[in-house]
Amino acid sequence: MTRLDRRTFLAATGAGLATTLLTLPGCRSAVEQASAGPAGGPTHGGRIAAGILTDLVPANFFTNSSLGVTTVVGLAFESLIRYPNDTVEPTPRLATSWELAEDGLALTLELRRGVLFHNGREFTSADVESSIRAYADPRWNGQLRRTAAAITFFDTSEPYRVTLGFEHPLGNVFDLLDTVPVVDAGSLEQLATGEAFVGTGPFKVTSWEPGTAITFDRHEGYWVPERPYADGVDVRVITDATSLLSSLRSGQIQLANGLSYLDLDNLPSDAFEVLTAEGAEQQLYVGTDVTAGSLADVRLRRAIAYAVDRQRVVDEVLRGGGYPINLPWPRYSSAFDEARNERYARDVAAARALVAELGEIETIPYTYPVGNPLVEATAAIVQADLAEVGITVELDPIDQAQFTKRLIGAELEGIWTTFHSWAQYTPSTLTVSAYPFNAAKNASNYRSEEYAEHADAAWRIPDGAGPEAVEAYGEVSEDLLEALFLIELAVVLPRYGISRRLSGVDWTKRNEILLTDAYLGGG
Amino acid sequence: MGRYLLRRLPSALLVLLASSVAIFGLLRLVPGDPATTLAGADAPPEAVAAIRAELGLDRPLGTQYVTWLGDVLTGDLGRSYLIGGQIADLVRSGLVNTLVLTAAALLLAVAGSLVTSLLWARVERGPLDSLLTSVNTLALALPTFVTGVALVLVLGIVLRVLPTGGTPPAGFARDPDIAVQYLLMPAVCLALPASAALTRFLTEALRTELAAPYVTTARAAGVRSSRLLVAHALPAALPTYLTVLGLQAGGLLGGAVLVEAIFSWPGLGQLAAQAIDRRDYPVVQVLLLLSVAVFVVVQLTTDVVHAWLDPRVRIGGLT
Numbered sequence: 001m002t003r004l005d006r007r008t009f010l011a012a013t014g015a016g017l018a019t020t021l022l023t024l025p026g027c028r029s030a031v032e033q034a035s036a037g038p039a040g041g042p043t044h045g046g047r048i049a050a051g052i053l054t055d056l057v058p059a060n061f062f063t064n065s066s067l068g069v070t071t072v073v074g075l076a077f078e079s080l081i082r083y084p085n086d087t088v089e090p091t092p093r094l095a096t097s098w099e100l101a102e103d104g105l106a107l108t109l110e111l112r113r114g115v116l117f118h119n120g121r122e123f124t125s126a127d128v129e130s131s132i133r134a135y136a137d138p139r140w141n142g143q144l145r146r147t148a149a150a151i152t153f154f155d156t157s158e159p160y161r162v163t164l165g166f167e168h169p170l171g172n173v174f175d176l177l178d179t180v181p182v183v184d185a186g187s188l189e190q191l192a193t194g195e196a197f198v199g200t201g202p203f204k205v206t207s208w209e210p211g212t213a214i215t216f217d218r219h220e221g222y223w224v225p226e227r228p229y230a231d232g233v234d235v236r237v238i239t240d241a242t243s244l245l246s247s248l249r250s251g252q253i254q255l256a257n258g259l260s261y262l263d264l265d266n267l268p269s270d271a272f273e274v275l276t277a278e279g280a281e282q283q284l285y286v287g288t289d290v291t292a293g294s295l296a297d298v299r300l301r302r303a304i305a306y307a308v309d310r311q312r313v314v315d316e317v318l319r320g321g322g323y324p325i326n327l328p329w330p331r332y333s334s335a336f337d338e339a340r341n342e343r344y345a346r347d348v349a350a351a352r353a354l355v356a357e358l359g360e361i362e363t364i365p366y367t368y369p370v371g372n373p374l375v376e377a378t379a380a381i382v383q384a385d386l387a388e389v390g391i392t393v394e395l396d397p398i399d400q401a402q403f404t405k406r407l408i409g410a411e412l413e414g415i416w417t418t419f420h421s422w423a424q425y426t427p428s429t430l431t432v433s434a435y436p437f438n439a440a441k442n443a444s445n446y447r448s449e450e451y452a453e454h455a456d457a458a459w460r461i462p463d464g465a466g467p468e469a470v471e472a473y474g475e476v477s478e479d480l481l482e483a484l485f486l487i488e489l490a491v492v493l494p495r496y497g498i499s500r501r502l503s504g505v506d507w508t509k510r511n512e513i514l515l516t517d518a519y520l521g522g523g
Numbered sequence: 524m525g526r527y528l529l530r531r532l533p534s535a536l537l538v539l540l541a542s543s544v545a546i547f548g549l550l551r552l553v554p555g556d557p558a559t560t561l562a563g564a565d566a567p568p569e570a571v572a573a574i575r576a577e578l579g580l581d582r583p584l585g586t587q588y589v590t591w592l593g594d595v596l597t598g599d600l601g602r603s604y605l606i607g608g609q610i611a612d613l614v615r616s617g618l619v620n621t622l623v624l625t626a627a628a629l630l631l632a633v634a635g636s637l638v639t640s641l642l643w644a645r646v647e648r649g650p651l652d653s654l655l656t657s658v659n660t661l662a663l664a665l666p667t668f669v670t671g672v673a674l675v676l677v678l679g680i681v682l683r684v685l686p687t688g689g690t691p692p693a694g695f696a697r698d699p700d701i702a703v704q705y706l707l708m709p710a711v712c713l714a715l716p717a718s719a720a721l722t723r724f725l726t727e728a729l730r731t732e733l734a735a736p737y738v739t740t741a742r743a744a745g746v747r748s749s750r751l752l753v754a755h756a757l758p759a760a761l762p763t764y765l766t767v768l769g770l771q772a773g774g775l776l777g778g779a780v781l782v783e784a785i786f787s788w789p790g791l792g793q794l795a796a797q798a799i800d801r802r803d804y805p806v807v808q809v810l811l812l813l814s815v816a817v818f819v820v821v822q823l824t825t826d827v828v829h830a831w832l833d834p835r836v837r838i839g840g841l842t
Contacts, residue, residue, distance in 0.1 A: 028698075028700055028701060029684070029704070030685065030686045030691070030701045030704035030705055055606070055607070056607060057561065057604075057605055057606070057607060057801075058604075058607045059561055059574075059604050059605070059607075060563070063563055065563040138569065138570050138573035139573050139574065139577050141561070141563070141566055141570045141573070143566075145570070193608075194607040208607070208608075209616065209789070210603070210606050210607045210608045210613055211606060211613070211789050211793060211794060211797055212616075212689075212690065212789040213689075213692075234692065236689050236787070237787075237789075238688065238689070239784075239787065239793065239796075239797065240784050240785070240787060242672070242785075243675075243687065243688045243784075243785065243786065243787045246675045246676075246679055246680060246687040246688065247687050247688055247689070247787070249680045249687075250675075250679040250683055250686070250687045252679075252687055252688075252689070398554070399555065399800070400560075400800070401554075401555030401556075401559070401560045401800065401801065401802045402554040402555040403555075404555070404559045404560055404562075404563065405554065405555045405556055405559040405560075408559050408562065408566055408567075408571055409559075409568070435566060438567060441567065441568065
């Protein structure tokens with residue numbers, strides 16, 4: 001056999017490596033290209049690179065159901081008013097001022113002049129009407145559709161003033177005005193198919209490759225002077241959480257939306273910052289089917305409420321990114337009440353006593369959607385807590401599509417865990433908009449005329465933040481605590497991982513990222 | 524030959540038609556449906572009903588099937604409501620990305636195995652040979668999700684010399700130097716086990732050839748050892764190599780699904796996973812039908828080649 005000695009072999013290998021190393025410096029670096037940006041303080045220029053876990057679904061444009069949708073709405077669209085993150089007091093956006101009629105049946109809005117859509121057309125009162133009417137269309141499935149549908153009259157005779165007439169007083173009308181993105185009426189059909197996204201926001205969508213990337217360029221005609229800072233935003237859809245983390249850590253992206261709380265916890269703090277989106281709360285809960293076996297007895301639901309260790313869920317699952325709750329309201333909500341919120345503080349003895357009263361309890365199916373580590377870990381904790389007080393549950397993990405179908409169809413027998421939202425808004429919005437709380441039909445099969453009356457009455461109080469409304473929310477809260485068809489566990493605060501090279505990132509109450517004031521610096 | 528092909532064609536079309544019925548029907552048996560997925564957990568039933576009507580899911584199944592098949596036959600694959608965009612564009616884009624990745628991996632596997640085998644075949648049994656055997660076995664045994672994550676960690680995060688995932692922002696043709704860097708890690712990850720398998724086969728084949736009497740004669744006649752290896756042993760070993768290469772190429776396409784997930788590479792595997800997850804019936808239907816069509820074409824081609832080589836099959840219509 002022809003012999004190759006060790007020296008020749010090593011020399012050949014070394015030559016190969018040396019050639020590779022000598023060739024590399026001659027090439028441009030893809031990593032540097034992806035993370036390039038100007039250095040220093042707030043300055044114009046550069047492109048921000050972001051990564052999101054779930055892509056845009058155009059048909060879901062008026063919902064905040066995917067990170068793709070919230071990203072597009074946050075960057076390319078604007079609403080009439082905007083709530084600060086910790087209150088529900090409207091501040092001007094495309095509407096500069098407003099006046100509510102004394103009877104609460106009409107609202108007149110003065111509109112900002114000189115606002116241009118991305119196609120160069122000027123924003124007028126007609127766009128307000130078309131946007132709200134589109135939102136009210138069932139095909140778009142906007143969560144505040146009932147509120148939008150209660151607006152029955154539009155006076156758009158003047159281009160910069162619009163008057164909205166209501167079927168009845170709407171205590172949460174400003175929630176709607178904060179939520180509805182103003183869209184260009186002429187491109188609504190293309191919006192539904194993902195062919196055009198024409199808004200008035202600081203960035204315009206220049207391309208969308210489904211499942212791959214969304215590209216935004218600066219809107220040169222944006223009405224805020226000197227904004228946005230960045231020339232554009234390149235958003236990559238990275239459907240694997242580990243890959244999303246790798247992209248952030250490698251510097252390929254400067255902002256990651258959709259990382260697990262554990263991964264965020266482990267990001268090196270010298271190079272990365274974790275932003276906690278206060279004001280964009282979601283709620284993690286245990287739902288119950290009140291018609292299923294022993295769960296029909298409210299004592300069992302109370303036993304579950306006493307048994308679950310909410311603080312453990314917050315500490316171990318949410319890594320401190322939230323706090324325990326008995327009611328859906330976040331701490332700044334006008335419906336929040338400290339005493340009520342501790343009604344079912346963990347009390348193993350009380351839970352055991354209730355279980356003892358009930359006698360034999362059948363094994364309860366416990367359904368949850370797989371793929372979300374927060375929900376999976378919570379289910380394990382709840383199962384252990386319930387076993388401790390003598391309630392046996394059988395875990396029933398199913399995929400998200402199947403879970404959603406059974407939830408909407410009220411076909412989940414037993415208990416389940418998932419998230420809901422909308423409690424961060426005017427409290428009446430929750431009971432008229434979030435399906436799990438819907439008094440007419442909900443996933444728990446819970447019916448109560450009293451609850452329905454209280455929810456409806458709270459909704460119809462013109463001043464949604466006034467003392468009358470707060471009293472009405474108290475009644476709704478009592479209904480929720482007494483019936484316990486939903487057992488709240490914790491407020492969950494969304495979190496983003498960002499590179500320290502990126503500053504000025506903000507968000508809305510719907511977890512929409514805002515990069516109007518964001519810029520690339522040193523770090 | 525033409526008559527033989529005509530005889531085989533109806534059964535192939537029948538397979539495609541039966542598959543389309545099976546694909547359409549089986550998908551409807553999977554729990555969950557596009558309307559509820561699109562509507563989300565906050566949606567009341569009336570909103571789901573409105574979306575169902577919008578998507579045409581409230582029509583009888585037979586009508587839905589006939590409409591879909593008619594559209595597909597006329598070249599209209601339809602629109603994806605849950606992923607977004609024209610299905611033809613989605614499939615085309617995914618197919619290009621998957622083919623580019625697979626082709627790059629195949630190229631690396633072939634180049635890697637040829638170079639390594641030509642060097643290794645000259646190594647005598649001993650410590651160096653044992654070391655090469657161990658490294659080769661390791662490359663063959665390591666799952667792609669381990670090598671993928673290790674590559675990302677070392678080259679993407681610690682050394683920061685290569686992007687951790689995604690496709691080149693400007694496409695493959697505009698900035699080739701950038702595109703190569705995006706391709707390198709996923710292609711290496713995909714190519715590694717295939718290259719190791721090819722190396723193993725080729726090295727053994729080369730050694731067998733080098734031990735053959737004609738090589739001994741050539742060596743005695745003064746032919747240089749490098750020429751012996753490249754000009755004599757290699758051509759003789761190539762048929763075995765090509766057979767294994769053919770098998771590995773199919774494996775690479777299948778393996779690409781996992782690598783696409785690790786490196787966020789938007790290929791057909793990613794598209795299929797996304798479509799199944801969202802119950803995007805039209806997209807899943809097209810992808811499954813496409814895979815059946817590819818299988819049918821390959822089968823038909825094999826049959827035709829078989830008939831061409833064996834007149835008994837051609838005359839008797841046997842396969």
